[in-house]
Amino acid sequence: xxxxxxxxxxxxxxxxxxxxxxxxxxxxxxxxxxxxxxxxxxxxxxxxxxxxxxxxxxxxxxxxxxxxxxxxxxxxxxxxxxxxxxxxxxxxxxxxxxxxxxxxxxxxxxxxxxxxxxxxxxxxxxxxxxxxxxxxxxxxxxxxxxxxxxxxxxxxxxxxxxxxxxxxxxxxxxxxxxxxxxxxxxxxxxxxxxxxxxxxxx
Amino acid sequence: xxxxxxxxxxxxxxxxxxxxxxxxxxxxxxxxxxxxxxxxxxxxxxxxxxxxxxxxxxxxxxxxxxxxxxxxxxxxxxxxxxxxxxxxxxxxxxxxxxxxxxxxxxxxxxxxxxxxxxxxxxxxxxxxxxxxxxxxxxxxxxxxxxxxxxxxxxxxxxxxxxxxxxxxxxxxxxxxxxxxxxxxxxxxxxxxxxxxxxxxxx
Amino acid sequence: xxxxxxxxxxxxxxxxxxxxxxxxxxxxxxxxxxxxxxxxxxxxxxxxxxxxxxxxxxxxxxxxxxxxxxxxxxxxxxxxxxxxxxxxxxxxxxxxxxxxxxxxxxxxxxxxxxxxxxxxxxxxxxxxxxxxxxxxxxxxxxxxxxxxxxxxxxxxxxxxxxxxxxxxxxxxxxxxxxxxxxxxxxxxxxxxxxxxxxxxxx
Amino acid sequence: xxxxxxxxxxxxxxxxxxxxxxxxxxxxxxxxxxxxxxxxxxxxxxxxxxxxxxxxxxxxxxxxxxxxxxxxxxxxxxxxxxxxxxxxxxxxxxxxxxxxxxxxxxxxxxxxxxxxxxxxxxxxxxxxxxxxxxxxxxxxxxxxxxxxxxxxxxxxxxxxxxxxxxxxxxxxxxxxxxxxxxxxxxxxxxxxxxxxxxxxxx
Numbered sequence: 094x095x096x097x098x099x100x101x102x103x104x105x106x107x108x109x110x111x112x113x114x115x116x117x118x119x120x121x122x123x124x125x126x127x128x129x130x131x132x133x134x135x136x137x138x139x140x141x142x143x144x145x146x147x148x149x150x151x152x153x154x155x156x157x158x159x160x161x162x163x164x165x166x167x168x169x170x171x172x173x174x175x176x177x178x179x180x181x182x183x184x185x186x187x188x189x190x191x192x193x194x195x196x197x198x199x200x201x202x203x204x205x206x207x208x209x210x211x212x213x214x215x216x217x218x219x220x221x222x223x224x225x226x227x228x229x230x231x232x233x234x235x236x237x238x239x240x241x242x243x244x245x246x247x248x249x250x251x252x253x254x255x256x257x258x259x260x261x262x263x264x265x266x267x268x269x270x271x272x273x274x275x276x277x278x279x280x281x282x283x284x285x286x287x288x289x290x291x292x293x294x295x
Numbered sequence: 296x297x298x299x300x301x302x303x304x305x306x307x308x309x310x311x312x313x314x315x316x317x318x319x320x321x322x323x324x325x326x327x328x329x330x331x332x333x334x335x336x337x338x339x340x341x342x343x344x345x346x347x348x349x350x351x352x353x354x355x356x357x358x359x360x361x362x363x364x365x366x367x368x369x370x371x372x373x374x375x376x377x378x379x380x381x382x383x384x385x386x387x388x389x390x391x392x393x394x395x396x397x398x399x400x401x402x403x404x405x406x407x408x409x410x411x412x413x414x415x416x417x418x419x420x421x422x423x424x425x426x427x428x429x430x431x432x433x434x435x436x437x438x439x440x441x442x443x444x445x446x447x448x449x450x451x452x453x454x455x456x457x458x459x460x461x462x463x464x465x466x467x468x469x470x471x472x473x474x475x476x477x478x479x480x481x482x483x484x485x486x487x488x489x490x491x492x493x494x495x496x497x
Numbered sequence: 498x499x500x501x502x503x504x505x506x507x508x509x510x511x512x513x514x515x516x517x518x519x520x521x522x523x524x525x526x527x528x529x530x531x532x533x534x535x536x537x538x539x540x541x542x543x544x545x546x547x548x549x550x551x552x553x554x555x556x557x558x559x560x561x562x563x564x565x566x567x568x569x570x571x572x573x574x575x576x577x578x579x580x581x582x583x584x585x586x587x588x589x590x591x592x593x594x595x596x597x598x599x600x601x602x603x604x605x606x607x608x609x610x611x612x613x614x615x616x617x618x619x620x621x622x623x624x625x626x627x628x629x630x631x632x633x634x635x636x637x638x639x640x641x642x643x644x645x646x647x648x649x650x651x652x653x654x655x656x657x658x659x660x661x662x663x664x665x666x667x668x669x670x671x672x673x674x675x676x677x678x679x680x681x682x683x684x685x686x687x688x689x690x691x692x693x694x695x696x697x698x699x
Numbered sequence: 700x701x702x703x704x705x706x707x708x709x710x711x712x713x714x715x716x717x718x719x720x721x722x723x724x725x726x727x728x729x730x731x732x733x734x735x736x737x738x739x740x741x742x743x744x745x746x747x748x749x750x751x752x753x754x755x756x757x758x759x760x761x762x763x764x765x766x767x768x769x770x771x772x773x774x775x776x777x778x779x780x781x782x783x784x785x786x787x788x789x790x791x792x793x794x795x796x797x798x799x800x801x802x803x804x805x806x807x808x809x810x811x812x813x814x815x816x817x818x819x820x821x822x823x824x825x826x827x828x829x830x831x832x833x834x835x836x837x838x839x840x841x842x843x844x845x846x847x848x849x850x851x852x853x854x855x856x857x858x859x860x861x862x863x864x865x866x867x868x869x870x871x872x873x874x875x876x877x878x879x880x881x882x883x884x885x886x887x888x889x890x891x892x893x894x895x896x897x898x899x900x901x
Contacts, residue, residue, distance in 0.1 A: 095761030096749045100742040103735075108723050113789075117714045119746075120788050123759040127747045129709075136706040138740040140725075141733045143702045153729045155701030182726055183719075184481045191489040233496055237482075238475035270474030270495025273440040275487040277476060279386045280439075285477040287393040293472025293495055294435055297559030298547045302540040305533075310521045315587075319512045321544075322586055325557045329545045331507075338504040340538040342523075343531045345500045355527040357499030384524050385517075588885045595893040637900055641886075642879040674899025676876030677844035678883060679891040683790045684843075689881040691797040697876025697899055698839055 097123075149223065151199040151216060152182050171196055174230035176264075178220065178249065180242075184235065195233075198223055203236070204245040211248050224253060225260040232264045238271060299325075351425065353401040353418060354384050373398055376432035378466075380422065380451065382444075386437065397435075400425055405438070406447040413450050423454060427462040434466050440473060501527075553627065555603040555620060556586050575600055578634035580668075582624065582653065584646075588639065599637075602627055607640070608649040615652050625656060629664040636668045642675060703729075755829065757805040757822060758788050777802055780836035782870075784826065784855065786848075790841065801839075804829055809842070810851040817854050830859060831866040838870045844877060 094102070097119055104115035122130055145156050147163035154163035165171060165185075175195025179185055185197050200215040208214055224232060234249060236242035246268060252258050253266055271289035273282060282290070296304070299321055306317035324332055347358050349365035356365035367373060367387075377397025381387055387399050402417040410416055426434060436451055438444035448470060454460050455468055473491035475484060484492070498506070501523055508519035526534055549560050551567035558567035569575060569589075579599025583589055589601050604619040612618055628636060638653060640646035650672060656662050657670055675693035677686060686694070700708070703725055710721035728736055751762050753769035760769035771777060771791075781801025785791055791803050806821040814820055830838060840855055842848035852874060858864050859872055877895035879888060888896070 095763070096742045096745045097759070097761050100739070100746065103739050103742060108727050109720060114715060116789060116792065120759070121714050122743060122746055123750060123788075130743050130747055133706070133709050134740045134744040136702045136709060137728060137736050137743070139702045140706065140728055141736055144729060153703065153726070155703050157701070179481060181482070182729075183722060186722065187482050187484065187486075188489055191486040191493065193489070193493060233493070235481055237480040238477050239480065242480075267496040269481075269492040270472055270497065271477070271492070272472030272474040272495065274474070274476040274479060275440050275485055275491065278439040278441065278444075279381060279437055279471075280383070280389050282389065283477055284389075284393040287390055287395070287471075289474070289477065290471035291393065291395060291435070293474065293497070294469040295472065295495070297561070298540045298543045299557065299559050302537070302544065305537050305540060310525050311518060316513060318587060318590065322557070323512050324541060324544055325548060325586075332541050332545055335504070335507050336538045336542040338500050338507060339526060339534055339541070341500045342504065342526055343534055346527060355501065355524070357501050359499070384527075385520060388520065583885060585886070591886050591888065591890075592893055594890040595897065597893070597897060637897070639885055641884040642881050643884065646884075671900040673885075673893075673896040674876055674878030674901065676878040676880070676895070676899065678878070678880040679844050679889055679895065681880060682843040682845065682848075683785060683841055683875075684787070684793050686793065687881055688793075688796040691794055691799070691875075693881065694875040694877070695797065695799060695839070697878065697901070698873040699876065699899070 149227075150197045151201060151219065152185060152197065166196060170194075173227070176224070176227060176229040176232045177235050178232060179235045180237065180245075188235065196227070196229070200245070200249075203241050204248055206241060206244055211245075215245065215249075217249065217252060220249065221252060221258050224264060225262055228262055229264055232266050234266065234268050236268075238269075351429075352399045353403060353421065354387060354399065368398060372396075375429070378426070378429060378431040378434045379437050380434060381437045382439065382447075390437065398429070398431070402447070402451075405443045406450055408443060408446055413447075417447065417451075419451070419454060422451065423460050426455060426466060427464055430464055431466055434468050436468065436470050438470075440471075553631075554601045555605060555623065556589060556601065570600060574598075577631070580628070580631060580633040580636045581639050582636060583639045584641065584649075592639065600631070600633070604649070604653075607645045608652055610645060610648055615649075619649065619653075621653065621656060624653065625662050628657060628668060629666055632666055633668055636670050638670065638672050640672075642673075755833075756803045757807060757825065758791060758803065772802060776800075779833070782830070782833060782835040782838045783841050784838060785841045786843065786851075794841065802833070802835070806851070806855075809847045810854055812847060812850055817851075821851065821855075823855065823858060826855065827858060827864050830870060831868055834868055835870055838872050840872065840874050842874075844875075 100119050101115045104110055104118045105112055143156055144153055145161065146153055147166055148161040149166040150163060152163050160167050172195040176198055177188060177193060177195055178198045178200060179188065180200050180203050182199060185199065198220055200220065202214045204211045204214045212218060232253060234246045236246045250266055253264065256263055270293055271286070272293050273279070273286065273290050302321050303317045306312055306320045307314055345358055346355055347363065348355055349368055350363040351368040352365060354365050362369055374397040378400055379390060379395060379397055380400045380402060381390065382402050382405050384401060387401065400422055402422065404416045406413045406416045414420060434455060436448045438448045452468055455466065458465055472495055473488070474495050475488065475492050504523050505519045508514055508522045509516055547560055548557055549565065550557055551570055552565040553570040554567060556567050564571050576599040580602055581592060581597060581599055582602045582604060583592065584604050584607050586603060589603065602624055604624065606618045608615045608618045616622060636657060638650045640650045654670055657668065660667055674697050675690070676697050677690065677694050706725050707721045710716055710724045711718055749762055750759055751767065752759055753772050754767040755772040756769060758769050766773055778801040782804055783794060783799060783801055784804045784806060785794065786806050786809050788805060791805065804826055806826065808820045810817045810820045818824060838859060840852045842852045856872055859870065862869055876899055877892070878899050879892065879896050
């Protein structure tokens with residue numbers, strides 16, 4: 094296949110990109126300067142050598158020193174008693190915009206409802222080991238408010254509550270509050286959200 | 296003005312209706328049977344004589360007996376210890392889809408941020424009297440999760456907490472829980488919702 | 498049924514209105530003044546007595562004099578050599594925003610692809626009689642650029658071209674030009690539109 | 700800057716890509732296999748060496764032989780009497796989905812309304828030379844139906860009609876037909892499109 098067609102089909106596999114936009118990407122690159130193409134090409138190649146997955150939270154980060162920990166896990170000023178468990182790296186980026194100051198753990202996926210072997214979909218074993226080693230006072234299960242998120246949360250909760258799984262350590266386990274999200278109106282809230290908001294009234 | 300133009304301009308004032316849809320409504324009526332037009336005309340007229348505003352919760356209802364109370368306020372099986380305060384009738388329709396079984400009070404509006412006389416925008420005096428008379432164990436302030444909703448909630452809270460305003464009665468006052476609404480993903484939640492969800496974790 | 502529920506279900510049959518908006522309409526009327534309700538009720542009722550369908554073009558209009566013709570058909574300054582055939586009244590409102598100055602004829606519908614008796618769906622007989630009487634120099638078939646519009650256009654064209662149908666009169670019959678509509682970009686035009694635009698190049 | 704941040708900011712410059720999607724692209728690459736990253740990196744680099752811009756129509760193509768012409772310009776079976784002038788490569792991809800069988804010329808841009816030196820925005824000189832050398836029977840100006848497209852079309856038309864500009868050669872110059880695009884309804888057409896459709900009736 095020609096590089097134009099080949100690259101188009103590679104871009105089509107990018108998240109959220111269809112055939113038309115993939116072709117526009119290639120056109121963009123064709124009319125860009127050789128220096129810019131060289132830069133992009135180089136940066137993509139160096140992802141493999143200059144980035145690493147944090148040994149503690151499993152988030153991807155850029156290797157700047159010889160540290161095997163990402164900047165958050167390596168930051169002494171973060172609140173080490175809190176461990177926020179999320180599905181993916183992008184969730185961390187978003188939570189960092191709030192004023193949370195604790196640590197994270199990236200599950201790397203979510204457990205489908207019909208999954209027979211949950212641990213094939215998320216880093217369950219790694220989470221248990223992380224909990225055992227880090228011994229946070231509280232583990233916050235920051236899964237999305239979806240059916241799969243709830244399913245994943247329940248499976249993790251069950252495992253974390255078995256002392257045998259965490260070397261005898263029993264952390265407090267919490268889940269994010271459910272209710273009206275900022276900006277939403279009562280008239281348009283779904284019944285489940287109203288029930289959660291009612292149950293979590295304060 | 297002709298009835299076609301007059302009716303078009305009347306429909307334009309309906310909530311959410313623009314000039315084009317207003318004209319389509321008139322076309323729809325023009326090509327409908329005289330019997331249907333007669334029916335609609337009659338029903339609109341009879342709203343004034345066959346409906347009433349509940350003397351207790353201020354919701355509109357159809358007069359079926361001589362009762363001055365709406366079907367919910369008149370229902371002996373509703374939980375009388377809970378009073379759910381909402382902005383408008385449509386909020387009640389929506390909350391009724393959840394499993395809430397208590398009573399309601401309709402404020403009839405929301406207080407704009409810059410309002411100098413809050414009581415001109417909502418039924419504040421009526422709410423205080425309702426609280427004093429009904430003496431519910433708990434008043435749930437079910438305002439929307441918007442800036443104006445928060446503002447209205449704070450003003451009501453303040454008044455309800457002054458015993459002088461409610462004849463010495465001090466009910467428990469609660470607000471709906473904030474957090475991730477059902478179906479929402481952590482990656483796309485706004486910082487304020489994340490902070491609320493974190494603060495309301497359980 | 499109560500007037501609130503009855504009116505809600507009547508509004509749900511209005512074009513483009515769902516259950517939620519129908520309820521909002523009723524709320525809007527409930528909280529409106531009795532005078533406004535009276536006005537709307539009256540205007541809807543008077544549609545039957547104060548409006549009429551034009552004897553020539555079949556458009557609905559407000560009766561202001563004893564004329565059986567709508568203001569356009571009765572206007573001596575309109576160009577009588579042009580007859581613009583449209584599906585519905587709203588099309589006339591839109592064409593009037595352009596600088597067209599001729600006459601109209603409203604078909605009152607469109608012929609479904611599988612229709613066995615086309616004349617049951619549109620005013621075909623009336624159009625033929627109108628053509629015979631008015632004898633315009635040109636009949637413009639202003640159907641929508643959809644499959645059903647094309648189908649309707651072909652059936653009308655065929656009939657209009659049979660002299661026996663129009664009392665021996667043979668008008669020029671034309672269709673609206675197809676091509677790029679104002680504001681559309683070549684990159685996103687569909688193949689059919691490109692072919693039409695290419696075929697109609699000038 | 701780290702390769703993660705650097706690559707994110709490079710992807711943000713891709714057409715239609717914002718910060719969030721740029722980050723998702725980087726995540727996608729981080730969790731892809733080194734072989735896939737290597738492939739993408741290589742294909743981007745080889746765009747510079749394995750692709751070329753056609754010497755005749757200025758479209759980008761993959762060099763497969765030593766030809767300096769793209770596959771369309773080099774195809775002996777295309778209709779050489781027709782030259783379809785478009786703004787960009789993607790327009791050709793779209794026109795090729797119709798049944799057009801002639802040649803193309805890519806302007807490489809569009810002339811902004813306020814441009815003082817039009818030839819700095821499009822390949823005007825190259826088009827004139829192409830017209831002089833290829834001597835097509837007809838040049839179709841396939842600009843978008845936008846204000847800038849019309850502006851560009853008028854400037855090109857003027858130049859192409861000066862014999863001194865094209866070595867004495869006077870081709871027929873045409874523009875794409877305007878009117879209702881396929882699928883559009885008369886009720887929602889804008890006045891300008893209705894006037895174009897009326898003017899181009901047939």
